[in-house]
Amino acid sequence: MSDTPEQKPNIPDLFLKPYDPGAHEAEIYKLWEDSGYFNPDNLPGDRTETFSIVMPPPNANGSLHAGHALFVTLQDIMMRYERMKGKRAVWFPGADHAGFETQVVYEKKLEKEGRSRFEIEPEQLYQETLDFTLSNKSFMEGQIRSLGASCDWSRELFTLDSRVINTVHNTLKKLEDDGLLYRGARIVNWCPKHQTSLSNLETLHDERIDKFYYFQYGPFVIGTARPETKFGDKYVVMHPDDERYKEYTHGQQIEVEWINGPITATVIKDEASDPEMGSGVMTITPWHSGIDFDIAKRHNLDYEQIIDWRGKLLPIADEFAGLNIKEARELIVKKLDEKGLLVKIDDKYTHSVPCCYKCEREIEPQVKEQWFVDMKPLAEKALLALDNKDFSFVTERDERVFRHWLSNIEDWNISRQGFWGISIPAKICTACGHGMVDIDNTITSCAKCSGEVIVDPDKFDTWFSSGQWPLCVTDFPDGKDFKNFYPTSVMETGKDLIFFWVSRMIMLGIYRTGEVPFKKVYMHGMVRDKHGKKMSKSKGNVIAPSDIQEKYGTDALRMGLVVNNVPGTDMNLDPDKINAYKKFANKLWNITRFVLDNTPDYNPPVDHTREDTDYENEYLHPMVADINDSMEKDRFDLAAEKIYHFVWDHFASLVIEESKPLLAATPTERASRQRLLVYYLITSLKTLHPFMPYVTEAIWQELPKNIKGDEPEMLMVAKWPKN
């Protein structure tokens, strides 16, 4: 009766079982989202300094892969860290219609259904693809949420929204007004399957060993790997200094017997001809070769299409017309052999052939009228901005690669012949071929010849619009977000996008606004499987983030993606490693259980023992300083690992073990130690929160008042610890 009543333990039942990610994550995310704190306009306190990130909008044509999980994790770490540091932090989410990429995905789907895009009405095809994209978009947004992304959904933008289209149109018009846009017939990379031109960046180079043929061409022996293009070859080119051929003069005409009878050949002396290559003499096919095209341009030569858009020979090939180039090759060689014109065949000729990056079929160079952007003036400004340190790369390596590419930049073909994407607002004259940008749709006749005009049937290269993404999301030029958040703080994306996207955003951002779109570029490497192999469906080694989340929890996935992942370096994702962080989440859970178990009577303020003060000064504060140092250097990989070891090896293994007797010692020692444990727990939760937001917030929500003290209700907006 006289016993002091047993202290009621203040442990929620929850902690009596291991941490179950699935039981908390959705609820926690809803808590955050409902709080409105993803939107910087709602953040508590007086926040003057801003921090902003534009999310690379994932392609809305499938599920998220490990690369998406990595960028969401890295960016969310930055966001949560800066938000806790008291900044006005905003993360702009988005979704990409992904032009050609989505078109390819959708065409595959059509193929499976036994349909073809060439048999469907354009309007219907567009609508079907749009429906497909929008349903993927909402699915994908759900996945981003599940990864814990603290982005402001109220600011989400889709790359086909009118804001984007307007910006893109205006940029095109400005480029035309400034003389940086031209329409011209140039060699383009043509994919015979996808029926579109592709930029250089969208081609792969496949190393091959092929036959190299030598033919008698009048008095010359010419070498070629592509006999099927040779029908129209009526120019024979050699280097002006080649002693072997000095008896022939530039412009000299020679009668030669060729594939389908005699033709008149003209001698051209041009330095592009390499005396070391083959016989030092070549004939040219300007319509189907970049180099030949350049030579033809220089000397004002005729050029003619030999191969059609589907890869079949045109009527110029006579008896071979209509044949696929692959079938035709051997037949043509046979015919030349029969005519006694085949000199020899070298069957060990190694070269690399350009291929479509999607279907890996050989690219057929073709001459086509396309819109080109003169990139040199834009590139110069980007390089200048880098020199001026208006922006910087986290890794020096990327900076070197960036400089190298921009210093050697070529004009950009922004026309694509697909059905999916933003249409190019232009009119083309049917009489003279003149092209005119027409964003208001008011042009009715050719400005040059008054001829009839048609609407340009082409779409933009997706990267042309993506290159203006930071302008679109911040609502350039008059939007409030543009004023507040442009230039944004960091662009975080995969290193494979440095040319495709990052460089274009910088160039077009400067071009439109005079300012770089972001101050810092953080580029992560590729995520590979546990043995360093590229993930691919055919290899069956794809790790789907959603599977990992289900099995180990989102926090474990995030830690597994971040720890030891050096910026700019590829990383291998090993489920065993992720499992280690699942255990870590549970460790944190149990640490909390221990602390709560031993602090029902904790009632601050309390006196500190000397020993406990020493712990703070010698371990806790230096650890926080160390973490802050890594965070400021963008070394989240190191910060995460340090916290992990601190929590496990120091807090749990040392401090907690040592606390067991102290908690049973004098009231002063007990109270002081309780305070230390609480302080350690709060600090651990805070510093871990950007990395493992769910478990830390789940714990935070359960902390009783005597533990939480004056801290805010939500960990997401708690103050980042100072060292």
Next chain:
RNA sequence: GUGCGAUUAGCUCAGUGGUAGAGCGCUUCGUUGACAUCGAAGAGGUCGGAAGUUCAAUCCUUCCAUCGCACACCA
């Protein structure tokens, strides 16, 4: 061809001018009153090879070997 990077424990990878670390795997023991676990101890590496700078190099310099990536080009 041009540029860039890598080579550290069985595997996958961090790291540092002063005789090496993580996760997983392996061996032994202990624990189940914070821990569907955890703890302790251990085996295992002349940090690719050679030379140089330095009191001292895995970490800096040069060369070599092997592997990889990016870009560009080819009659």
